[in-house]
Amino acid sequence: MLDYTDRLILGELRKNSRITMKELGEKVHLTGQAAAARVAKLEDNGIIEEYTIRVNGPKLGLSIHAFIEIRMESADHQPYIAFVHTQKQYVLNNYKISGEGCYLLECKFPSNEMLTQFLDSLNRYANYKLSIVITKS
Known part of the structure; x- marks a missing residue:
């Protein structure tokens, strides 16, 4: 189980995972050696x-930046998975989810044209629902 200091350490590493152990120790009130341990x-x-x-x-x-909810009609998801693996330049994450959809893709594209090409190819393997990120808060 994590204690208060472990949680502080995780918080600091989330902010900056390149922090030195000495700096981390100072922020969580430990020596650098104790923080490293x-x-x-x-x-x-x-x-x-x-x-x-x-x-x-x-x-x-x-x-x-797009989130694409994937809905499979076939029980065989392997062709979809294989397609996603060929699209690493655009796909940040492919989450298997519960609910109406089967997967949730998080993607980034350089243009609407590339997004459209991706969706046209994706449509061979699955149905989808597209959401575009407007801002991150």
């Missing part, structure tokens, strides 16, 4: 699975 324990216990970066999509030319 806590982080190692969180990693060993599978609490921290990986460290990632957040990329600015528009600066990379990926200005269209």
